[in-house]
Amino acid sequence: MSTKVLQNKKTLSLKTKTIATLISVVCAVVIPQIFHILGAASGLGTSLGEIFLPMHLPVILVGLFAGPAAGAVSGVLSPLASFALTGMPFIANLPFMMLELCAYGLFAGLVSGVRMPSVAKVLVAQLAGRVVRLAALAVAFYLFDATKIAPMSVVYSVKTGLFGLALQWTMIPLTLFFVESIAAKHE
Secondary structure (H helix, E strand, C coil), X not given: CCHHHHHHHHCCCHHXXXXXXXXXXXXXXXXXXXXXXXXXXXXXXXXXXXXXXXXXXXXXXXXXXXCHHHHHHHHHHHHHHHHHHHCCCCCCCHHHHHHHHXXXXXXXXXXXXXXXXXXXXXXXXXXXXXXXXXXXXHHHHHCCCCCCCCCCHHHHHHHHCHHHHHHHHHHHHHHHHHHHHHHHHCC
16 A cells, blocks of 8 residues: 555544444445355355355455454454344354454454555465464364364365455455555545
């Protein structure tokens, strides 16, 4: 991001950050439902959501645009709101998704001001989210004897979600570039 855009981001009001967080939560509920509808229509069920990871996009974006607090709050509230409204993600997966998405948003916000390529920022957020998910699964598995959810499920979810990861590597930097170019025109 350009220096001017970064300076503007630092001065975003609480109201703007709150609105950005709410928009992110709404998008993180609506976009996966589109994938679920397409999955149901094509006979694939919920697997399109597992493949394309549509809930992750708005959470990472709000972290990059509005900072770590907005990203973390969006990450916690998005799966919770989705579960309350749609029953997805499944209850057994809900706390793990809340922690993972919270980490995505938090770390995206923490690296948003660091000078590195946008795709590297996305990779940092993705890695942090998966590490947090793995740690949470390990705690549940080893300390609470939750044997139905194994830590190795992270490996499965990464394999299944490779298209979604690639989508994030392309869509998020393109969105950042688009927003930055619009912001530069209005300076």
